[in-house]
Amino acid sequence: MLKKIIIKGAKILTMTAYNEAGIINGDILIEGQYIKEVGKVSYQVDDVEIINGNNCLALPGLINCHTHAAMTLLRGYADDMELMTWLEEKIWPREAKLGADHVYWGSMLAILEMIKSGTTTFTDMYFFMDNVAKAVEEGGIRAVLARGMIGFNDQDNLTLNESKSFISNWHGEGKGRIKCMLGPHAPYTCPPDYLVKVMDLAQELKVGIHIHLAETKQEFDDIRKQYGKTPVKHVYDLGLLNHPVLAAHCVHLTEEDIAILQECSVGVAHNPTSNMKLASGMAPIPQLLEAGIKVGIGTDGTASNNNLNMFEELHLASLLHKVSWGDPTVLPAYQVLQMGTIFGAQTVGLIDEIGTIEVGKKADIILIDLNKPHLYPSHDIVANLVYSAQGSDVKTSIIDGQIVMKDREVLTIDEEKVIYEAQRYAQKIME
Ligand SMILES: [Zn+2]
Missing domain, CATH: 2.30.40.10 (Urease, subunit C, domain 1)
Incomplete structure (x- = not known):
């Protein structure tokens, strides 16, 4: 019964x-x-x-539309830095030391924090994803998971194949609480021929694509220089946006980009704290909402936030756009709450199941x-x-x-044990 x-x-x-x-x-x-x-x-x-x-x-329950859960182990490790320096000098070298167990305990810590602050679904892009899925299954939370893929480092398609088996193993598991996507990291880390392979696989597996898009001015300028178009137009021309796409950030957009996101029903994950902390810029969220684009809210990883508290994220989203537009009427409270719930569910493709x-x-x-x-x-x-x-x-x-x-x-997690192990594994990567 x-x-x-x-x-x-x-x-x-x-x-x-x-x-x-x-x-x-x-x-x-x-x-x-x-x-x-x-x-x-x-x-x-x-x-x-x-x-x-x-x-x-x-x-x-609140829906965190973009994060990297296991980055809790790097919370407070490197702050107040420029994005590429931060990634190249601090985050990526430490991440290279992460093993499957680190990711398990880091994800468990994240899930504990999320449950205790009202999040019931999160959308993740990381690696050792089997262990993220295991943590999700045990923790009782709902999640949309993607194996992050750096195309430049994947000459033999090992990561692509790993994504494929991850999806076959976990999509629909945890009584349907776990859904999977493909996670090409960004247009500047995944060259066009790689993105084409990702699209083929998305088609074959019938899953969506989670990607960082138009996050920084540097990305915008570099992609323009390399391909003669904006990041959004670049992935649009490749056909990527013909798939269900969850695009994180979308800070640097032209009018044409906004029209493309609207035409292709792209879901946008807005990460106000991360964008502020890394000084990435201000995503034109009121304009996106005005255009009827699906926009949800995410925390991004805790190395650039530094918490997973969606209430704080809702609060800051509202304030950021009021001050940046010089207009206290933009993003009123109810609309922000919609972004945290019903719009978030639309953004991550779960509106038939959750969000209301x-x-x-x-x-x-x-x-x-x-x-x-x-x-x-x-x-x-x-x-x-x-x-x-x-x-x-x-x-x-x-x-x-x-x-x-x-x-x-x-009730699903041994809180004391998770905190103890997360601290222990965080210390290990600093050795
Ligand atoms: Zn991210």
């Missing part, structure tokens, strides 16, 4: 209405992996687990404890969520119908 859970007497922000009117008072019935009823729920007390929703707000609290969707739900000084008074719950809430206000988290955190205790 399927397990039943009822969240009783919560305020529910469904994210299905196009305004703040989507808040209702009531219950949520979860059966197995799915949301069965929302509103007034009748039940027999003996066959359900009841979660008290008093003074709590239920909302869809609706009958028939998978039960990925977080409960915010509203009984916090910084969440009073409640003139506007959505404004409080975006401008005042903290990741630590998440009290309970349900993913795929499973309670993964209850009253701040993560």
